[in-house]
Structure formats: C-alpha cells, structure tokens
Amino acid sequence: MEQKSPFYSRPQSEGRIYFIETFGCQMNVRDSETAAGLLETLGFYRGTDKENADLILFNTCCVRDHAEKRVFGNIGALKELKDENPNLIIGVFGCMMQQQEVAEKLYKRFPFVDIVFGTNLLSRLPAFVESAESGSRTLAVDEQNIQIEDDLPSIRTGKINAFVNINYGCDNFCTYCIVPYVRGRERSREMAAIAEEAKTLVDEGYSEITLLGQNVNSYGKDLKDASFAKLLALISKVEGLERIRFMTSHPKDLTDEMIDAMASLSNVCHHVHLPMQSGSNEILKQMNRKYTRELYLKIVEKLHAAMPDVELTTDIIVGFPGETEEDFLQTLDLVERVGFASAFTFKYSPRKGTRAATMEEQVPDIVKRERLHRLNELQEQKSRENNEKYIGVTGIVHIEDCDTRHDPVCYGKFPNFKMVYFAGTPDLVGSYVPVQITNVRKNSLFGRIAETEETSI
Numbered sequence: 254m255e256q257k258s259p260f261y262s263r264p265q266s267e268g269r270i271y272f273i274e275t276f277g278c279q280m281n282v283r284d285s286e287t288a289a290g291l292l293e294t295l296g297f298y299r300g301t302d303k304e305n306a307d308l309i310l311f312n313t314c315c316v317r318d319h320a321e322k323r324v325f326g327n328i329g330a331l332k333e334l335k336d337e338n339p340n341l342i343i344g345v346f347g348c349m350m351q352q353q354e355v356a357e358k359l360y361k362r363f364p365f366v367d368i369v370f371g372t373n374l375l376s377r378l379p380a381f382v383e384s385a386e387s388g389s390r391t392l393a394v395d396e397q398n399i400q401i402e403d404d405l406p407s408i409r410t411g412k413i414n415a416f417v418n419i420n421y422g423c424d425n426f427c428t429y430c431i432v433p434y435v436r437g438r439e440r441s442r443e444m445a446a447i448a449e450e451a452k453t454l455v456d457e458g459y460s461e462i463t464l465l466g467q468n469v470n471s472y473g474k475d476l477k478d479a480s481f482a483k484l485l486a487l488i489s490k491v492e493g494l495e496r497i498r499f500m501t502s503h504p505k506d507l508t509d510e511m512i513d514a515m516a517s518l519s520n521v522c523h524h525v526h527l528p529m530q531s532g533s534n535e536i537l538k539q540m541n542r543k544y545t546r547e548l549y550l551k552i553v554e555k556l557h558a559a560m561p562d563v564e565l566t567t568d569i570i571v572g573f574p575g576e577t578e579e580d581f582l583q584t585l586d587l588v589e590r591v592g593f594a595s596a597f598t599f600k601y602s603p604r605k606g607t608r609a610a611t612m613e614e615q616v617p618d619i620v621k622r623e624r625l626h627r628l629n630e631l632q633e634q635k636s637r638e639n640n641e642k643y644i645g646v647t648g649i650v651h652i653e654d655c656d657t658r659h660d661p662v663c664y665g666k667f668p669n670f671k672m673v674y675f676a677g678t679p680d681l682v683g684s685y686v687p688v689q690i691t692n693v694r695k696n697s698l699f700g701r702i703a704e705t706e707e708t709s710i
C-alpha cells in the first residue's frame with residue numbers, strides 16, 4: 254500500500270487534480286482519506302480548490318440539521334464549473350447517499366453529477382471514475398454489501414494524529430439517529446489488522462492515533478476473544494506510539510475492564526467523549542439509550558476515581574419529543590454534577606426514517622431554542638470553571654500547528670484533550686513539549702514552555 258506524506262501537494266501542472274469536500278464526523282473524514290488514496294491510484298493528485306479540479310467529490314453526512322438542503326445547495330453551485338469544463342467529473346457519496354431515496358433524488362435533480370454512490374461501495378470508486386471518463390453516469394446504492402475492506406489505500410490528512418477505524422456501523426438504534434440505517438450493523442476489524450495499521454502509522458512518522466467507531470466500547474462483540482480493553486492493551490505495546498485516543502463511547506458499554514485499561518496503559522489518553530444526550534430517565538428511555546442518569550453518574554465517578562486527570566466531553570440534545578421543563582431541569586442538573594470540559598449541544602430535529610420523527614409531542618422550536626440557550630450558558634460556566642483548575646499546571650503538549658500570522662503561537666493538546674496555546678516556533682510542530690498554564694479563557698488554556706519536564710497531569 255503506497256502512502257504519500259500528508260503534507261504532499263503536487264504542482265498543478267503535473268496531472269489531473271481531485272478535490273474532496275467532507276461533511277460530518279471523523280468517520281467521514283476517514284472515508285475521504287480512503288477516497289483520496291483510491292483516486293491517487295488512478296493518477297489523480299490532491300488539489301486545494303474546486304475551481305482547478307478535474308474531479309470533485311462530495312462526502313455527505315445525514316446526521317446534521319438541514320444536511321440535505323445544504324448538500325443539494327452545494328452541488329447545485331457546481332453546475333457553473335461543469336459548464337466551463339465539460340470534462341470535470343463530479344461525484345457525491347457518503348452516508349446521505351446510502352439512503353436510496355435521497356441518492357435517486359439527487360441523481361435526477363442534477364444531471365451534471367456523474368457519480369452518486371453510498372458509503373458501502375467506496376472501494377468501487379476507481380471503477381465509477383473510469384465509467385464517468387467513458388461518458389457513463391453511475392447511481393449505486395447497495396444496502397447489503399457492507400463487508401470490511403482492510404487493505405484499501407488511503408492518504409492521511411491529519412498532521413500529527415491519524416484516524417484508525419476499529420468498528421463500523423451501529424446496533425443501538427437510538428430513536429433519533431439515522432446512523433444504523435445508513436452505516437449498517439456493527440462490524441469489528443480484527444485486532445491484529447488494527448495493530449498492524451498502528452505499526453505502519455508509526456513507521457510513517459505518526460506517534461498519536463485516534464481509534465474510531467460509532468461505539469468503540471462495543472468493539473469486538475462480533476469477534477472471538479476480543480474486546481475494546483484487549484484492543485487497547487494490544488495497541489499500547491506498539492513501539493513509538495505515544496498517544497492513543499478513541500471516540501465515541503456509549504455509556505451502556507463502558508466497562509470496568511476498559512476503565513482499568515485506560516488507567517493502567519501509559520499511552521492511552523485520559524479523555525472520554527461520553528454522549529449523555531439527556532439527564533432525564535424518561536427521555537433517555539424514549540431515546541432508547543439503555544442507561545439511566547444514575548448509571549451515567551456512576552461511570553463518571555469510576556472514571557474520576559481511576560484517573561483523577563480524566564476529562565469528559567459530551568453530546569446533549571434538548572427538546573426531544575415529550576421533553577418537559579422538569580426533564581430539561583434534570584439535564585441541567587446532570588451537566589452541573591458532571592462538569593464536562595466541553596459539550597456539543599443540539600436542538601432536537603427530526604430525521605426522516607427514525608422513530609423519534611413520528612413521535613407525538615414534538616417540542617416547539619421556541620422552547621427548544623430557549624432551553625438550548627440556558628444549557629449553553631451553564632456549560633460555558635462549567636467549561637470556565639474546568640479551565641481554571643489548570644492555572645499553574647504543567648503538562649506535555651503534542652504540538653499540532655503553529656500560527657505565524659502575528660507573533661508565532663503554537664497549539665496542541667494535553668493527553669486529556671485540553672487544548673493549549675503558547676508562544677513557540679513552527680519547528681516545534683509534531684514534538685512533545687512541557688507547557689505550564691498561566692491563564693485561561695472560556696475554551697482554551699494559555700501557557701509558556703516549562704523549564705522542567707516534571708508534569709502534574
């Protein structure tokens with residue numbers, strides 16, 4: 254599998270150029286990296302803008318609010334480019350195109366789009382492109398074909414952190430979520446294949462990886478003698494791997510074994526993205542989340558007991574159908590008790606094809622907006638409080654980048670995911686540097702390079 258450096262950029266005179274626009278989560282980012290790898294096997298090179306591309310690919314997401322409207326708007330805007338350059342190939346894929354009805358609608362509405370295909374058929378991208386080159390259009394959605402293909406080429410885009418898929422799909426069927434319908438049932442990659450990929454990434458220069466899955470905690474349930482804790486133990490032995498991150502964790506599957514693995518393996522980072530969604534047991538039941546607020550709090554307690562420096566981030570939905578003021582107050586109460594470092598907060602919005610979309614008692618938008626506002630105010634206060642505890646703390650930052658527009662400012666994360674900014678130089682990017690925190694803002698920590706390697710987190 255030939256890999257080019259993530260920093261590789263070709264002079265545009267060398268050949269055909271592709272441009273990929275990605276919507277949605279890290280899983281989609283990883284799929285786009287695979288699409289890039291496949292296109293480069295065809296001789297395409299990565300470009301930086303649509304205007305100069307010979308091939309434009311949109312990787313769509315169906316999870317976010319108004320996703321369909323946005324994607325259709327973006328595709329419509331490409332007509333002008335196609336009129337100027339009839340040889341331009343335009344393709345649309347991703348989980349939104351895994352929905353047959355939406356894929357057909359897009360294919361019909363935009364005759365200038367050459368390729369429309371669902372995520373599950375990503376490995377066939379080279380054949381679709383060849384077909385487009387010979388003048389044929391493709392519409393391909395295959396809901397059955399969901400096997401795992403471990404050996405597809407890919408071009409990583411992360412400078413210091415590489416995404417590694419460990420499982421695909423989801424079996425949880427939360428009532429608001431479309432993912433199980435478009436990404437299929439859970440399938441885990443073999444532990445050995447994941448460890449092999451981690452070794453290859455270290456050889457390519459990465460020392461930090463993020464293990465990806467819709468629910469990493471249930472990794473291995475479809476394999477023999479595998480679990481997420483065992484996977485962490487195996488990967489942690491890869492020489493040269495300094496930091497192992499993962500997301501997303503489902504509270505119902507977060508085991509004591511996994512907490513022990515996190516606490517005892519020195520290169521597993523102490524951060525858990527643990528979607529809470531609601532603090533009301535009644536709403537959690539309606540969401541089919543399969544845990545209670547009491548269980549959620551118990552897990553949080555165990556995580557803190559095992560790792561005093563652990564940071565938790567979360568996702569919260571307000572205004573789920575049937576959510577009363579009392580339910581919402583329970584959410585605020587749980588946010589208050591847990592003290593998340595940060596939270597992605599959303600107003601509930603119905604997704605066609607999900608159970609929640611047909612539930613009665615949809616909450617009026619004005620109420621959702623007002624609740625979201627109150628929730629965000631509380632979370633901002635909690636984030637600020639959380640940040641304040643870092644004043645004077647020294648930790649090791651893995652430097653992601655350096656902004657040189659004014660006085661150079663480097664930034665990167667502590668192991669527990671806290672983002673840190675400090676005065677530094679671009680040659681530090683990729684290295685691990687001790688930084689002592691001197692002041693904080695709502696979302697970030699600011700510090701200076703510490704004179705000592707002694708760290709407190």
Ligand code: SF4
Nearest residue numbers: 423425426427430432
């Ligand atoms: S766990 Fe629930 S919210 Fe997450 S992907 Fe699966 S169904 Fe969707």
